[in-house]
Amino acid sequence: MITIGILNLQGDVEEHQIITQKAFKDMNIEGTTKLVNILNDIEGCDALIISGGESSTIGMHLEKTGLLNYIKESKIPVLGTCAGLVLLSSKTKRDQILLELLDVEVKRNGFGRQRMSFEAEIDFDGEKYPGIFIRAPYIESVPDDIEVLSTYDDKIIAIKKDQYMAIAFHPELTDNTLIHQRFIQEVQRCVE
Numbered sequence: 001m002i003t004i005g006i007l008n009l010q011g012d013v014e015e016h017q018i019i020t021q022k023a024f025k026d027m028n029i030e031g032t033t034k035l036v037n038i039l040n041d042i043e044g045c046d047a048l049i050i051s052g053g054e055s056s057t058i059g060m061h062l063e064k065t066g067l068l069n070y071i072k073e074s075k076i077p078v079l080g081t082c083a084g085l086v087l088l089s090s091k092t093k094r095d096q097i098l099l100e101l102l103d104v105e106v107k108r109n110g111f112g113r114q115r116m117s118f119e120a121e122i123d124f125d126g127e128k129y130p131g132i133f134i135r136a137p138y139i140e141s142v143p144d145d146i147e148v149l150s151t152y153d154d155k156i157i158a159i160k161k162d163q164y165m166a167i168a169f170h171p172e173l174t175d176n177t178l179i180h181q182r183f184i185q186e187v188q189r190c191v192e
Helices: 013-027 055-065 067-074 083-088 178-191
Strands: 002-007 031-036 047-050 078-081 089-091 102-107 118-124 127-133 138-141 147-152 155-161 164-167
Touching: 002 013, 002 178, 013 031, 013 178, 047 083, 047 178, 055 067, 055 083, 078 083, 078 178, 083 089, 083 102, 083 164, 102 155, 102 164, 118 147, 127 147, 127 178, 164 178
Parallel strands: 002 031, 002 047, 047 078, 078 164, 089 102
Antiparallel strands: 102 138, 118 127, 138 155, 147 155, 155 164
16 A cells, blocks of 8 residues: 655645645556655655645645654655745755755746746647646756656756655646556565
């Protein structure tokens, strides 16, 4: 049984729960989700999803609760979407708390503010995918050891390195389980 924690602070927490459960079902895998807000909550979790919201606020919460150090030291697999991507990065133009698990610089709100949100069909690792971009960041550049999974308008919007996956858009707002399935496959590899 795989347990995926979902940071329960901001963003589409319930939507991530629903799509993760759907991915487990589509893959015929026994798995569950668990809400994570404080350090004790992450006990028993095989992975963590950090969804959208305000990355500075989420970073401060992670530091205050001890989750920041736990995530860094435990090397638990993490899927970061939107603000989660920002938190997984090592650098932004803003002074903020980051996990620094992926050696990339991120441009926050790279596609514009809230009113400039949009949907677009993208190519995700060779498959068509419905991208939903809400105040979405993008990745400025990546070193050779990071796999680029998707770009849009010549901007890097999805990457993976080892057990960390960072996505600029909102896969939890679609019915498509592709991204959550890919993350679950990585979690399976890590727990074997």
